[in-house]
Amino acid sequence: MKFTELDRKMRVYETANDLVVLPGVLMVARLDGRGFTKLVRERHPFESPFDPRFRDMMVETGRHLMDCGFNFLLCYSQSDEISLLFHPDEGSFGRKLRKLNSVLAGEASAKFSLLLEDTASFDCRISQLPRAVDVVDYFRWRNEDAHRNALNAHCFWLLRKKGQDPKQAQQALDGLSVAAKNELLFQKGGINFNDLPQWEKRGWVLRWVPITKQAADPNTGEAIEVERRQLALDLDLPMRDAFSEMIRSLLE
Template structure:
């Protein structure tokens, strides 16, 4: 069999299950660290419940993913997860899910590993969202999940540091209301309202324009040029304020199309 015929016949098996995200559908990619509980608690012993060095590794990874070839207009991270919002018109790799997932999982794993100085791995999945409201709902969901996880984590690790074992701490928190958990922290010296916002609401990354002074060799004059860069926001709003924040990012992406 000639190579061209062999190549054609074999590629059928490689691409038989290729699925592409349809035009007009929003793409959000969610990545999660694989085995990060062991990585952060046993291998590298990061501070619990939150560690600023681990946070910085995650932020560096998100920034890299926003600059690695896809048209990502917003990146969000909380705990060991990352969510990336693509521009509605992004056509990278023909919008093939297989390519999007494999490339982003590889890029995230490589960047985080280099930042950490040790091996780490992410998985990836594509979320297909039919309209802008679902995009807003998605990020509101992750923002609220960050708040819930932060409250639980602060309570759990406070109990662990007081000498409770893992099972006892988990059992004590089981069935407790949000108000009860806040009171538990307060009675032990922590006002949850004063916990850093990035721990409670996650961290957002988005593009901003800025002016940079340059030099025009033809006119021999200094000139101002407009460039863009990734901005990291550690003080995200909450609830309806966060919904408006995401809506504004979507509006701006269409205006700059």
């Protein structure tokens, strides 16, 4: 069998289940660290529940993803997850889900592994969102999840540091209201949750911002100003409606 015939025959098995995101549908990629609880608690004991060193590795991974060949408008991260908002016109790989998922997971895994100097991996899934309001709701969902997880994490690790084992700490928190958890932090640890760094409670964002740079005209050599863009890191995100408006403005 000639190669062209063999290639045509076998390619069908590789592409038969290809799913493509339709034009006009907005896309958000979410990457999650695989097995990161063991990775960053046992093999690499970062400070619990939050460690700026781990955050900085996630930021550098986000920077890499934002500039790895796709047109992204925003990178939002909390804990060991990263959400990337594609530009509405992004058409890389014909918008094939298997390509987008595999390439992004590979890029994130490679970058974080280099930073950690150990093997780390991410999975990836694409949310297909029909309207701008759905994009806003997606990021609002992840932002509120960050707040909930941060409160739980601070309570859990406070109890662990007070001598409780993981099962005891979790049982102590089961069924507690948000107000009760805030009170637990204050009474047992002297911690006012509202005073904790905003990046711990709400995550952080990378987005492109325009800048003006001095350059030389290639034809005349005269000094000119040129418009460029660079990534800006925001560790102090607005909350609730202000956060939603920040996301909404990116799609206008």
